[in-house]
Amino acid sequence: MCGIAGYAGKGDVVTTIISLLIELQHRGQEAAGIAVVAKSKEILTIRVKGLAIDILANDAFHKLSFSNPCCGIGHVRYSTTGGYMDSQAQPITVGEGLLKIAVAFNGTIANYVALAKEFGLRSYPGDTYVLAEVLYRLALEYGKDVVEALKHLAEYVIGGYSIAVLTSEPRLVIARDPYGFRPLTYSYDGETFVFASETAALDVLGFRDWREVGYGQILSFDGKSLEATGSSIHVEPAPCIFEYVYFSRPDSIFNGVSVYSARVRMGEELARNSPADGDVVIPVPDSGRAAAIGFSKASGIPLEEGIIANKYVGRGFIMPPQIRDSISRLKYGFIRSIINGKRVVLVDDSLVRGTTLKNIVSRLREAGAKEVHVRIASPPFRYPCFMGIDVASREELLAWRYISPSDIAKAIGADSLGYNTIESLLHAVQLQTVCTACFTGRYPFKNLTVDYLGKMF
Ligand code: SF4
Missing domain, CATH: 3.60.20.10 (Aminohydrolase, N-terminal nucleophile (Ntn) domain)
Structure with missing residues (x-):
């Protein structure tokens, strides 16, 4: 970006x-x-x-x-x-x-x-x-x-x-x-x-x-x-919907829409589309926090900060791939008193490569979680982006390799996995025209397909 x-x-x-x-x-x-x-x-x-x-x-x-x-x-x-x-x-x-x-x-x-x-x-x-x-x-x-x-x-x-x-x-x-x-x-x-x-x-x-x-x-x-x-x-304008999901700061406004409010609405939509039986909603910090607030509000399940991010480690998504794995292990600490014996609803903004979430789910279990239900505030990320983020190949994407949410849940070690739909994401963002290509495969460039764009790199 x-x-x-x-x-x-x-x-x-x-x-x-x-x-x-x-x-x-x-x-x-x-x-x-x-x-x-x-x-x-x-x-x-x-x-x-x-x-x-x-x-x-x-x-x-x-x-x-x-x-x-x-x-x-x-x-x-x-x-x-x-x-x-x-x-x-x-x-x-x-x-x-x-x-x-x-x-x-x-x-x-x-x-x-x-x-x-x-x-x-x-x-x-x-x-x-x-x-x-x-x-x-x-x-x-x-x-x-x-x-x-x-x-x-x-x-x-x-x-x-x-x-x-x-x-x-x-x-x-x-x-x-x-x-x-x-x-x-x-x-x-x-x-x-x-x-x-x-x-x-x-x-x-x-x-x-x-x-x-x-x-x-x-x-x-x-x-x-x-x-x-x-x-x-x-x-036709096509501002990046992923700016609302992850990239932009929550205190920013993009195309007149508050990023924070859009994320809270994503969480509310998620709780309605993909409910989970849980005792506690825990965000993946910091990217899942606003959506977790929305999920908690709409579901009535209490929100707790059960995971603490080390502020001195950068954002995992924008790390070089060679160090992403080890960094995601170093980045998070877990509060056992919040997690132990609980059915955890873990909320994150997106699931792209799965590196971070797989690690977090396993660490939640180590901290005593009875069940871990992962809920994602955006739809499955299935297509690469050619307009500013570093996902140029489909093979990197978990949702491309495993089509069903239950297979992806298994791959990351979760008891269940639920996503937002593209309709609910659009509803949360409240803009008429946006780019959604990484979720839908429909790129804004006339007559250019993912295969054509992929060959350009
Ligand atoms: S494909 Fe479109 S929506 Fe997805 S990250 Fe790229 S610009 Fe944003």
Whole structure:
């Protein structure tokens, strides 16, 4: 998924961007980066492996801070193409002479290999480089105009992107793809322009008059005025429903809908669709908490925090696969007095690869649970995503390998397993048009099937 942020205005540009990135850290923990335009009009960049706070320890941090930057952008990375812990931290800087740009984005470009060939790129370690190069070349074609390039970008790209571009002019340009898969939000008061992937990041830093960037909208700030325009492509919006299920912070608003309220409604729907005989509802922290509150409310079964997450271990879903297993064992502690002798209804947001839940179910039994009934606030996750999350193959998905919930329950060691239906999920989210492809296999791109999209990677 990834998170992006940026700032142009008075005060400490570098610290403000790093603070925004810290508030977006749940969107990516592998790498972080920042690019600013110094007073000299040079673009200065720091890219580090690890967390946003690690930027402060980089040797170049003081150089950036003392360069009197007017504006900048930043990124936290969760890789969807190009491998883990590699050199693809963002922002990436491309261009030369009078047009240099730094690019950071949140999403995935599914056709990046084909695009690289079309634009004659010889080496392309992942979609970010291809996207930055394509954008730069389009800008050259349109008279060094990044806004024009962004208008036409969707004519070339298959995938999802919320993007930030910093030019050496200096200018800050942000855009959301025409489907609006990923969130992007901004605040502008006539002097200061600030943006972040999620509303919660702006709220925490005191920018409370935020707005969401519209589907296909492009915003350009040159230090004096903010101009808005739109993509050359018009499609039916398809914001990612999984942002409500898992990705976004519960204190964020996405497409005008509170993520927290949507999750509570998912839990209420789940209790009605897939009831369970239990003594206690226990959420998988933190991702299942709001849905568990809804489940408990609708079922009347008391809610308890029987599992405690170690806050110093990151989000399991966005961990590299090589360490997911061992991390999921380290991440949770169990409160025996809550669990022992009880029929536990364990609520989580989603069941994708099953690594975490299998481990939790077995640890609940070790802590004395009499029965464990797993309830999932979303439908079976059966299809890969090509628009911003790291599930590119069906073989990784538990619900693809085992079709029936009872087989999946056996695979994770639970007494029973129940899901929400796609109808109840849509009801909980309360939006007219959304992307549900990972649950339904219906991708928003006209005439493109899962097999066709899968071959692009
Ligand atoms: S496929 Fe799923 S995760 Fe990907 S954009 Fe669509 S709803 Fe979101």
